[in-house]
Amino acid sequence: MTNTAGSVKKSHMAAVAVAMIPHISSFLMVKWGSLMNALRDTGAENLTNMGDPALVAALLQQGAHFEGHLALSQGAIITGLIWGAIVASVIDGDFKNAGGFSAAAGVMAAIGIIHSASLHLPEFSGIAIGYFIVAAFLFIYPLTLKVEHMDDEAHESSPRVGE
16 A cells, blocks of 8 residues: 555545455455364364355354455455546546446446356346446436546645645
């Protein structure tokens, strides 16, 4: 994140942070799997698999959203790029561009490129439909209001928290 700060516009740092979220989920999935394997290696008995419904429910009770992290971790690199592009486009006031990225994410989610363990025929899951709803909002929103595109100078001269 430190190197990124010098590479992107300051106004896009929120987009960078959002783009990292799928990678955090991927990291958690690897660590949870490693924990289960370490417990098995030390002789722990009667351990369930990570996707076991009872374990998923128990994790959820403890605030660990296994299914959400699993979905985000599958295709994390592409998902992070898309989320970052959506947020950066919204920051710049380019809602049409953000809507295009969201629609593309919906197509990718529908065929399993992101949020899925494998490719498949189009399947309109809640995740894919969510992307399409966001895309529709991002395409329609500018039609209801006059939206001005912000240029680089406007972003750089705007006051920021802590300055």
